Amino acid sequence: MEIEELIRETKVYNCVECGECTANCPVSWFETDYSPRAIAKRALEGLIDAREEKIWSCMSCEICSDRCPSAVDYPKFIWGLRAEALKSGIEEEAYVSELEQLFLNGERDEDIGIVREMTAGKMSIAGQDGGIVTSLLTAGMEKGLFESAIVVHRADGFKAKAITTEDVEAIIKAKGSKYQFAPTVERMVEAILEGGKKSIAIVALPCSIYGIRRIQKAYPEVELYSIGLFCFENFYYEVLKPLVSELLGVDLGLADKIDVKKGKFVVDIEGESKVCEVGEIDKAVRASCVFCTDFTARLADISVGSVGSPDGFSTVITRSKKGEELFGLLKGDGLETTSVDRDEIAKLVSLKRKRGVEELEKLGGV
């Protein structure tokens, strides 16, 4: 897509330069030369060169476009610029590996990324699968590894709401996957700048982990423990809820649990499991997800997900010393382990990568 067409399609022409996007961008608060508004301005002035712009600072949290009064589709604009940059030989991978080198150390698996240890784990407490994430947070909090934890609660039914907490009970309440993006990184920025927190644990999706690492690179003063969740894609609650009601005849807001497994979307509600194909809820998929190529949260200290493990277990991948330290708290504290089916993970990694590359090429008009 030509830049001019991209500008038109993403409504950059609407921009009134109010700065609401940049003021809301978690990354901009630390990478001070990154500003969605400024990129839009340069685009409108015809001065943009996709290879030069700081478009790799964006983590696709979509907060800018959510709050933009002029309805500019910033994420797509940025992805479009990325597609342009990739065409001219810039490599996305370089931005990821730079961060890998900075924060992680372990063996490299070509599909899964840096790995120190990979195992299927299970704790006795309830969670989405093996209760690992909740246990990591409660153990870390109790041991004093971090002062605050940023987790995602359910609000107004099943809507994801990111919160910062110092309370173990609130961490336990956050159990279970929401399959929605929640602005955990925004809470983290607030906890650092406003709350003056020095050590924080954060549970986040692969896209957010990328943003967290960028922030951490620019601002190493804060001690962060990042727990990444496997993620193929997420959904917009506002779209998903009516869709679920139409397809499955249930109110998503009342669900006990939702799950995406083996191509099925499963809603547990009132003792029953309602199932449909994931393909049927395609139109609720977050716009940015289709361009993303990271399934396993490659930059997290520790990644957790259900793929690759038997039922009731979670796959756990430690990627850094911090991840190892955190996971170490569960060993000898009731952790059950079994082996991981690496190939099952690799299959999803390549599936997601394939889609991401294809969609970006499509956007770039190659």
Place this chain on the structure above:
Amino acid sequence: MNGNKCVLVIGGGVAGIQAALDLAEQDFKVYLVEKTSSIGGRMAQLDKTFPTNDCSICILAPKMLECFGHENITVLSYAEVKEVSGEKGDFTVKVRKKPRYVDEEKCTGCSACVDACLLKDRFLDEFDMGLGKRGAAYLPFAQAVPRVAVIDEERCLFITKGKCGKAPACKEACERDAIDFEQKEEEVELHVGAIIVATGLDVYEPYEIEEYGYGRIENVITGLQYERMINAGGPTGGHLVRLSDGKPAKRLAFILCVGSRDLKRCPYCSSVCCMYATKSGMLAREHEEDMESFVFYTDIRAFGRGFHEYIERGMEEYGINFVRAKPGKITENANKSPVIWYEDTLTGELKRMEVDLVILATALMPSKGVEELATTLEVELDEYGFLKVKDPLYAPVDTTREGIFVAGFAQSPKDITDSVAQASGAAGRAGEVISFVSLKS
């Protein structure tokens, strides 16, 4: 009364009052129907008005009284238009008058019932935009016209539960025996030759703009709440205070275009916020020498004559700081002070600012209920709910139905001056219709 020579004005704000007075002075009969229990409208809630910084109610109250007392004007307050039939020159209108449970003829507005009400100060006061309290028996505001108490039928113990103490205290307290629980809804039929719609505005309540914290952060209020707060007759006696702790508010931030000029909400400009925010900053400084004000703007749209100079006076004489930014969000710190996160778009710097009070200049929208009224009147609305005019250039006060005219905010966002001017225009057009009809007959 010859119905053909009468005009119905719907809405008793400054536009409706002006239209009614213009017509009445020309010896036409006017019915002024007002939904709430007093005429006055939004202007009655304002403290001062730009660009002269005159006391709003001091200008309006005499007009309200003149209107109410005018021999050619019949004010039907606490009433709504329910049916309209006929055509230009000969409309039949049914108006439903809600019971106030107080006899308008007997009540002197002495407030004895208000003070006696067992539920005194138990509910949020609408006139004070929820900052003040009222009881089930209340006077809408000090300068209300008619100055007649109202009993809130949804809250009054006697009306809702059939029992209030041994006997309703309001009834006991009233020396004129004006409390009448037997009052019923009344229907009044009017015959008029023309109709003027002047239904005014409602304030957008920005709860859904979660990042600004309205309703969650105590020290975040709306522009109209600020008007009540800085008004000497308002709930804080004219003192600017932090709602979280009642301490003086010394640092104020006004955020413009909240919900307005927003393509997902109200895409239009509310047209008065740049000016009233500046006015508010001036008044704050007039109240206290050490008051600091910051106006966060996207663009300054000071388009009226002398408006730009007014903004400059705000900066130069009153020290108001204009910050070119639409803040990203507002958080609350440990002292319960709002913290504004913004990009100073002139320098590209990201900053945070702690203030005592944030005032959101929220979108101003057509009055609630205008859709229903438009259906009753068979007039068209535009996509935002404002009354459509026949032609914006040569028929700017004619609605899409012959014989029905529009004035004030109901037609589009505008300030008091323009509302009044348009009201006189609508009165002129309505007069034309009824003069023509009466000449014919």
